[in-house]
Amino acid sequence: MPEIQMPKLSDTMTEGTLVAWKKKKGDKVSAGDVLAEIETDKATMEWESSEDGTLAEIYVEEGGKVNVGDRIAFIGEEGEKTPKEDAKPKEQKKEEEKPKEAKAEKKQEKAEPQKEKKEKTVETGVSRAQPTSASGGPPQLEEARVKASPVARRIAAELGIDLSSVKGTGPEGRVTETDVRAAAKSKTAAPQKAPVTAKALAASINAGEAARIQLSGMRRIIAQRMAESLGPVPHFYLSIDIDAGPLMAAREELKAAGEESDTSKITVNDFVLKAAVMAAVKVPRVNASFDGDAFVQYADVDLGIAVAIEDGLLTPVVRAAQTKSLREISAMAKDLAHRARNKRMKPEEFQGGTFTVSNLGGMGIDSFSAVINPPQGFILAVGKVNKIPVIDDCDRIVVGHSMSITMSCDHRVIDGALGADYLKELRHLLENPALLLV
Numbered sequence: 001m002p003e004i005q006m007p008k009l010s011d012t013m014t015e016g017t018l019v020a021w022k023k024k025k026g027d028k029v030s031a032g033d034v035l036a037e038i039e040t041d042k043a044t045m046e047w048e049s050s051e052d053g054t055l056a057e058i059y060v061e062e063g064g065k066v067n068v069g070d071r072i073a074f075i076g077e078e079g080e081k082t083p084k085e086d087a088k089p090k091e092q093k094k095e096e097e098k099p100k101e102a103k104a105e106k107k108q109e110k111a112e113p114q115k116e117k118k119e120k121t122v123e124t125g126v127s128r129a130q131p132t133s134a135s136g137g138p139p140q141l142e143e144a145r146v147k148a149s150p151v152a153r154r155i156a157a158e159l160g161i162d163l164s165s166v167k168g169t170g171p172e173g174r175v176t177e178t179d180v181r182a183a184a185k186s187k188t189a190a191p192q193k194a195p196v197t198a199k200a201l202a203a204s205i206n207a208g209e210a211a212r213i214q215l216s217g218m219r220r221i222i223a224q225r226m227a228e229s230l231g232p233v234p235h236f237y238l239s240i241d242i243d244a245g246p247l248m249a250a251r252e253e254l255k256a257a258g259e260e261s262d263t264s265k266i267t268v269n270d271f272v273l274k275a276a277v278m279a280a281v282k283v284p285r286v287n288a289s290f291d292g293d294a295f296v297q298y299a300d301v302d303l304g305i306a307v308a309i310e311d312g313l314l315t316p317v318v319r320a321a322q323t324k325s326l327r328e329i330s331a332m333a334k335d336l337a338h339r340a341r342n343k344r345m346k347p348e349e350f351q352g353g354t355f356t357v358s359n360l361g362g363m364g365i366d367s368f369s370a371v372i373n374p375p376q377g378f379i380l381a382v383g384k385v386n387k388i389p390v391i392d393d394c395d396r397i398v399v400g401h402s403m404s405i406t407m408s409c410d411h412r413v414i415d416g417a418l419g420a421d422y423l424k425e426l427r428h429l430l431e432n433p434a435l436l437l438v
Helices: 090-096 100-110 114-118 139-145 150-159 177-186 198-203 217-230 245-256 268-282 326-341 416-430 433-437
Strands: 003-005 015-021 034-039 044-048 053-058 065-067 071-076 235-243 288-291 294-297 303-305 307-309 312-314 355-359 378-391 397-410
Touching: 015 150, 150 177, 217 312, 235 245, 235 416, 245 268, 245 397, 245 433, 268 303, 268 326, 268 355, 268 378, 268 416, 268 433, 303 326, 307 326, 397 416, 416 433
Parallel strands: 303 355, 355 378
Antiparallel strands: 003 071, 015 034, 015 065, 034 044, 053 071, 235 397, 288 294, 307 312, 378 397
């Protein structure tokens, strides 16, 4: 039977964090059973077993980071012996193989007076603010001293429970989710300060100081991808203003017809998504990407939808969107956005996409230009609907509605005339929303 290795769950994944095991050592496992939850650089997802057998060995504890391809478990037949070689992850081996001199330096650092430990560190002339926990030390260090599962840490942060005051009932005194909830219910645990987030850390910085906030895996990938995009991809931008009056009227008609549920209502953004797809069908040459000495023309319109989450940005994809109705696109967009924000997506749901729509209108942005997500050929940036004065057919000044849309194009695939054709079709559809219902 095979050793189970850390899978590559996204195209940019190099390592994963084992958030939680769903099976225990010794449990029977069937193909298709959920073995664990794994966090990649883009999402947290459930990982299914491809083998039948018994989970004979677990090499990586919950919370451990593992490189893609490193072994994390062994599934064998009942009574089968696990491999005899050292099962420790590579990172742990490297730690154990460090020279004795490095260990001596660590001991020397631990022996320094407490006064020196509490002094602010200075890096390249910038002082760093170090927020402290209730016990006086940096919260990251305090957290490291307590053995607890990632789920228990998250629940403790949500409920305001100090993990150091909770007695663990798990293996080797590990604090479990049950322990945390029991502590919260009995109110025997001391309240904990708010978890150290980027916002909390920024708020704790004193005037004239700065704090170095480590990038999450997702933010590192975003930085890398954007540098790869703006560098080699020749961007140019086309902008139009849409008469959003008909859209707003259509939305009001749907509302008057009784569609008021927050979970099912058709929004202005849903109209934009459907129109963007239909326009790509009408002008198929924009549904392409650059590929060395050629460009790839796609048959399906795989619509990427930019979703802002706490750690950065995800672009879940509606596959073959040209085959979906307005209602179907609306429902799928809401479902994908909800699961993206809760990091419960499958790899195939956020990979690929032939172009993306990014809408910041709900955040009060009038207009903006977005960066193309390679290898896609373009991205649409949608602003909010604004009330403006317009002159009607009788030369009277009346209240109108306008919405700005900017198309960022890869000039290697889409030239100005082609982009203009696409935006012309997009405008026609949005200003005649009845066409989107066909």
